[in-house]
Amino acid sequence: MEFTITSEQILWICGFICAIWGTYKIYKEVKKPNEDKAKMLLEHERKLQNDDERLKEIEATDKLILQSLLVLIQHDITGNGIDHLKKARDEIQEYLINR
Template sequence: MEGLTISVADILWIAAALTTLAAAWKVLKNNPIAKHDKRIEKNEKRLNDHDERFARDLARLQDAEAADKIMCKCLLTLIDHEITGNGTERMKQIRTELQQYLIDK
């Protein structure tokens, strides 16, 4: 029965193997990669939501800029008319632009 003797080295080797297997099982059970993937997916959803909001806000700002531009044209034409007493053709042109803007909006 010489082949069945177990030395201290064999016991230590078996303990180390069991410890390694237990550590590997713990890592696989917690699966930090899957948790990381979930965080990435969550952040991608948030980023897409922010991109959509940014696009809407940009469109609103561009629309507000266009409205400001047409209003400034109207005011300038009114001031010119008040000062010179004429310029009715320019006023008609700006009125048409304003009507077109309001219709398109």
């Protein structure tokens, strides 16, 4: 039994391998943008969540500052309201401790 490989068979095998490789490359190129967008979406979601947390903290700080200013203005106008000043001081201390 003799087994011979002709040049036509070699070319056919090489063509088949090239076709499979080309199909794989096309599939990979088509799939890549979806993977990149998914990564980018996850990264943006993480950044948005971090920014949201920072904004909430800034809003809480701003609210505390405005309350303190209001108490100071009321004290300056009326010359009284030491209880409000003490309460505002306690709130500021509590905020700074829990921060």
